Amino acid sequence: MAFDSLAGRAVVVTGASSGIGEATVHALAEAGANVVLAARSGETLEEIADDVEAEYDTETLVAPTDVTEEDAVEALIEATVSEFGELYGLVNNAGLGLGDDVESMDTDDFATMQAVNVDGVFYATRAAIPHVRESGGHLLFVGSFAGHYPRPGNPVYAATKWWVRGFAHSVAGQVGEEGIGVTVVNPSEVRSEFGGGDGESFAERFEPGEVTEPEEIAEAIAFALSQERSSASEIDLYRRDKFAEF
Numbered sequence: 001m002a003f004d005s006l007a008g009r010a011v012v013v014t015g016a017s018s019g020i021g022e023a024t025v026h027a028l029a030e031a032g033a034n035v036v037l038a039a040r041s042g043e044t045l046e047e048i049a050d051d052v053e054a055e056y057d058t059e060t061l062v063a064p065t066d067v068t069e070e071d072a073v074e075a076l077i078e079a080t081v082s083e084f085g086e087l088y089g090l091v092n093n094a095g096l097g098l099g100d101d102v103e104s105m106d107t108d109d110f111a112t113m114q115a116v117n118v119d120g121v122f123y124a125t126r127a128a129i130p131h132v133r134e135s136g137g138h139l140l141f142v143g144s145f146a147g148h149y150p151r152p153g154n155p156v157y158a159a160t161k162w163w164v165r166g167f168a169h170s171v172a173g174q175v176g177e178e179g180i181g182v183t184v185v186n187p188s189e190v191r192s193e194f195g196g197g198d199g200e201s202f203a204e205r206f207e208p209g210e211v212t213e214p215e216e217i218a219e220a221i222a223f224a225l226s227q228e229r230s231s232a233s234e235i236d237l238y239r240r241d242k243f244a245e246f
Helices: 019-030 042-055 069-082 107-135 155-178 214-226
Strands: 012-013 034-039 060-064 091-092 138-142 183-189 234-237
Touching: 012 019, 012 069, 012 107, 012 183, 019 034, 019 042, 019 214, 034 042, 034 069, 042 060, 060 069, 091 214, 107 138, 107 155, 138 155, 138 214, 155 183, 155 214, 183 214, 214 234
Parallel strands: 012 034, 012 091, 034 060, 091 138, 138 183, 183 234
Antiparallel strands: none
């Protein structure tokens, strides 16, 4: 995988401690980007950063961040620019799915999903725009199959992903003529620690080869960020039998 335009560019990845986020850190580092790892688990981020720096000729910055905290997100972006002199890309990947059915959903779970999947994306995007405008870079949003089609299993999670898509495309309309690229990458099930409301992760539910691997999503993210004169507006990566469910 060679995306030479990313060499030496600074990219922030939220939710970088596992799954798609961790795989994206590796994919971007392999492309030569300087990667900022953001998540709540500082110790895990340090381990991933050490692995990346040992494997690839690039730099990392570990920035423990709770994306639901407005000040913490602003500090993350400021630290990136201070360390690398720019912000070229933001990967809005942090997200979670709690509960399932609306009737029985706990109000705290509802509020937490909104805070991470909606508020966190807004805070990071708002803080990043001035710097990405200056660098001519990209805003990348990790959406979901659930943001395209009804998801009876977890309507609230689905609604947050519909919001992410609507927000991202509307931001593209607002800042596209300023040279900022905007992309939404929509996976279906990814074999990672993420999962449904029943507590079983997709890594536990699916065998290798049954659904998408995090590395496949990460490669699509790196591809999107590497585009210099255009934007891949939306990339859907669904398992091949997904539509058989309908």
